[in-house]
Amino acid sequence: KIDILVNSAGSDLFLKRFLDVSREEGMRMIALYFCGPLNAVRSVLNYCYKPKKIIDVLSHAAYKNFPGNAYYGGAKAANMLASKSISQEHPEVDFYRIYPAAVDTQMVENDPILMKIPKEGRVKPDDIADLVIDMIAGKIDEKDVEIMRENGRSVRKKVIISRENI
Numbered sequence: 001k002i003d004i005l006v007n008s009a010g011s012d013l014f015l016k017r018f019l020d021v022s023r024e025e026g027m028r029m030i031a032l033y034f035c036g037p038l039n040a041v042r043s044v045l046n047y048c049y050k051p052k053k054i055i056d057v058l059s060h061a062a063y064k065n066f067p068g069n070a071y072y073g074g075a076k077a078a079n080m081l082a083s084k085s086i087s088q089e090h091p092e093v094d095f096y097r098i099y100p101a102a103v104d105t106q107m108v109e110n111d112p113i114l115m116k117i118p119k120e121g122r123v124k125p126d127d128i129a130d131l132v133i134d135m136i137a138g139k140i141d142e143k144d145v146e147i148m149r150e151n152g153r154s155v156r157k158k159v160i161i162s163r164e165n166i
Contacts, residue, residue, distance in 0.1 A: 003051055003053070004051055004136055005040060005041065008057035010107060015114065016068050017067060029071040029072055033072060041083075053093065053095075053096065054083075055095075056098070057100065058079055060146055061073040062076035062079070063077065094143075096140070097143065098128060098131055098145055099147070100123045100127075101147070102114050102117045102121070102123065103123045124149070124154070127149075127154040144158065145159060146159045
Protein backbone atom coordinates (compact mmCIF):
# COMPACT_ATOMS: atom_id res chain seq x y z
CA LYS A 1 0.00 0.00 0.00
CA ILE A 2 1.21 3.50 -0.81
CA ASP A 3 -0.30 6.26 1.31
CA ILE A 4 1.72 9.21 0.00
CA LEU A 5 3.48 9.90 -3.29
CA VAL A 6 5.97 12.78 -3.46
CA ASN A 7 7.02 13.60 -7.02
CA SER A 8 10.29 15.52 -7.06
CA ALA A 9 12.18 14.96 -10.31
CA GLY A 10 15.46 16.73 -10.96
CA SER A 11 18.51 16.62 -13.17
CA ASP A 12 21.42 18.72 -14.35
CA LEU A 13 19.57 19.85 -17.47
CA PHE A 14 20.49 23.51 -17.84
CA LEU A 15 18.15 26.35 -18.62
CA LYS A 16 18.94 27.47 -22.16
CA ARG A 17 17.37 29.66 -24.76
CA PHE A 18 14.86 27.75 -26.88
CA LEU A 19 16.95 27.54 -30.07
CA ASP A 20 20.02 26.43 -28.09
CA VAL A 21 18.25 23.29 -26.86
CA SER A 22 18.55 20.27 -29.15
CA ARG A 23 15.40 18.28 -29.88
CA GLU A 24 16.81 15.34 -27.92
CA GLU A 25 17.62 17.53 -24.92
CA GLY A 26 14.17 19.11 -25.05
CA MET A 27 12.49 15.70 -25.18
CA ARG A 28 14.58 14.53 -22.18
CA MET A 29 13.36 17.53 -20.19
CA ILE A 30 9.75 16.82 -21.11
CA ALA A 31 10.19 13.12 -20.26
CA LEU A 32 11.77 13.91 -16.88
CA TYR A 33 9.71 16.87 -15.72
CA PHE A 34 6.32 15.99 -17.23
CA CYS A 35 6.02 12.34 -18.26
CA GLY A 36 7.95 10.91 -15.29
CA PRO A 37 5.74 12.43 -12.58
CA LEU A 38 2.59 11.53 -14.52
CA ASN A 39 3.76 7.93 -14.87
CA ALA A 40 4.29 7.75 -11.11
CA VAL A 41 0.78 9.12 -10.45
CA ARG A 42 -0.69 6.73 -13.01
CA SER A 43 1.07 3.80 -11.34
CA VAL A 44 -0.24 4.50 -7.85
CA LEU A 45 -3.77 5.30 -9.03
CA ASN A 46 -4.00 2.55 -11.65
CA TYR A 47 -2.79 -0.26 -9.42
CA CYS A 48 -5.32 0.47 -6.68
CA TYR A 49 -2.78 1.70 -4.14
CA LYS A 50 -5.19 4.59 -3.48
CA PRO A 51 -2.80 7.04 -1.90
CA LYS A 52 -4.26 9.59 0.48
CA LYS A 53 -1.96 12.36 -0.73
CA ILE A 54 0.04 13.17 -3.85
CA ILE A 55 2.54 16.01 -3.57
CA ASP A 56 4.15 17.38 -6.73
CA VAL A 57 7.30 19.44 -6.22
CA LEU A 58 7.15 21.67 -9.28
CA SER A 59 8.86 25.05 -9.66
CA HIS A 60 7.89 28.69 -9.67
CA ALA A 61 9.11 28.42 -13.29
CA ALA A 62 5.76 26.69 -13.98
CA TYR A 63 4.05 30.09 -13.92
CA LYS A 64 6.85 32.65 -14.12
CA ASN A 65 8.17 33.54 -17.53
CA PHE A 66 11.88 34.21 -18.18
CA PRO A 67 14.44 33.53 -20.94
CA GLY A 68 15.77 29.98 -21.01
CA ASN A 69 12.62 28.55 -19.46
CA ALA A 70 10.75 27.22 -22.52
CA TYR A 71 11.29 23.49 -21.99
CA TYR A 72 11.78 23.33 -18.22
CA GLY A 73 9.01 25.79 -17.37
CA GLY A 74 6.76 24.38 -20.07
CA ALA A 75 7.12 20.84 -18.70
CA LYS A 76 6.54 22.03 -15.12
CA ALA A 77 3.49 24.05 -16.23
CA ALA A 78 2.11 21.01 -18.05
CA ASN A 79 2.69 18.95 -14.91
CA MET A 80 0.87 21.57 -12.83
CA LEU A 81 -2.16 21.54 -15.14
CA ALA A 82 -2.19 17.74 -15.32
CA SER A 83 -2.06 17.53 -11.52
CA LYS A 84 -5.02 19.90 -11.22
CA SER A 85 -6.98 17.90 -13.79
CA ILE A 86 -6.21 14.52 -12.20
CA SER A 87 -7.15 15.91 -8.78
CA GLN A 88 -10.63 16.67 -10.14
CA GLU A 89 -10.91 13.12 -11.45
CA HIS A 90 -9.81 11.69 -8.08
CA PRO A 91 -11.37 13.79 -5.32
CA GLU A 92 -10.64 11.01 -2.82
CA VAL A 93 -6.93 11.92 -3.03
CA ASP A 94 -5.49 15.17 -1.66
CA PHE A 95 -3.25 16.70 -4.30
CA TYR A 96 -0.70 19.36 -3.33
CA ARG A 97 1.69 21.33 -5.49
CA ILE A 98 4.87 23.02 -4.25
CA TYR A 99 6.49 25.75 -6.35
CA PRO A 100 9.99 26.43 -5.00
CA ALA A 101 12.10 29.29 -6.27
CA ALA A 102 15.73 28.36 -7.09
CA VAL A 103 16.86 25.62 -4.69
CA ASP A 104 20.36 25.70 -3.22
CA THR A 105 21.68 22.48 -4.77
CA GLN A 106 24.55 21.48 -7.03
CA MET A 107 22.15 21.72 -9.98
CA VAL A 108 21.85 25.48 -9.43
CA GLU A 109 25.61 25.82 -9.00
CA ASN A 110 26.13 24.12 -12.38
CA ASP A 111 23.49 26.17 -14.25
CA PRO A 112 24.91 29.33 -15.89
CA ILE A 113 21.60 31.21 -15.49
CA LEU A 114 20.56 30.10 -11.99
CA MET A 115 24.01 30.33 -10.43
CA LYS A 116 23.65 34.13 -10.61
CA ILE A 117 21.05 33.95 -7.83
CA PRO A 118 22.84 34.67 -4.51
CA LYS A 119 23.01 31.70 -2.12
CA GLU A 120 21.06 33.58 0.55
CA GLY A 121 18.18 33.98 -1.92
CA ARG A 122 17.94 30.28 -2.72
CA VAL A 123 15.46 27.94 -1.08
CA LYS A 124 17.10 25.33 1.14
CA PRO A 125 16.21 21.68 0.48
CA ASP A 126 15.21 21.37 4.15
CA ASP A 127 12.63 24.17 3.62
CA ILE A 128 10.94 22.03 0.98
CA ALA A 129 11.16 18.91 3.15
CA ASP A 130 9.55 20.80 6.06
CA LEU A 131 6.71 21.94 3.78
CA VAL A 132 6.17 18.36 2.53
CA ILE A 133 6.04 17.14 6.14
CA ASP A 134 3.50 19.84 7.03
CA MET A 135 1.37 18.83 4.01
CA ILE A 136 1.53 15.17 5.03
CA ALA A 137 0.59 16.06 8.63
CA GLY A 138 -2.42 18.05 7.42
CA LYS A 139 -1.07 21.37 8.69
CA ILE A 140 -1.44 23.04 5.28
CA ASP A 141 -4.85 23.82 3.81
CA GLU A 142 -3.62 25.40 0.57
CA LYS A 143 -3.18 23.04 -2.38
CA ASP A 144 -0.70 25.32 -4.21
CA VAL A 145 2.18 26.80 -2.20
CA GLU A 146 5.21 28.75 -3.38
CA ILE A 147 8.30 28.65 -1.21
CA MET A 148 11.13 31.16 -1.36
CA ARG A 149 13.77 32.83 0.79
CA GLU A 150 13.40 36.41 1.98
CA ASN A 151 15.83 38.05 4.40
CA GLY A 152 17.43 34.67 5.07
CA ARG A 153 14.15 33.04 6.09
CA SER A 154 11.88 30.53 4.42
CA VAL A 155 8.63 32.14 3.24
CA ARG A 156 5.51 30.26 2.09
CA LYS A 157 2.87 31.91 -0.07
CA LYS A 158 -0.38 30.77 -1.60
CA VAL A 159 -0.03 30.54 -5.37
CA ILE A 160 -2.66 32.33 -7.40
CA ILE A 161 -2.27 31.78 -11.11
CA SER A 162 -3.43 34.75 -13.12
CA ARG A 163 -2.75 36.35 -16.47
CA GLU A 164 -0.41 38.83 -14.81
CA ASN A 165 2.09 36.26 -13.52
CA ILE A 166 2.40 34.03 -16.57
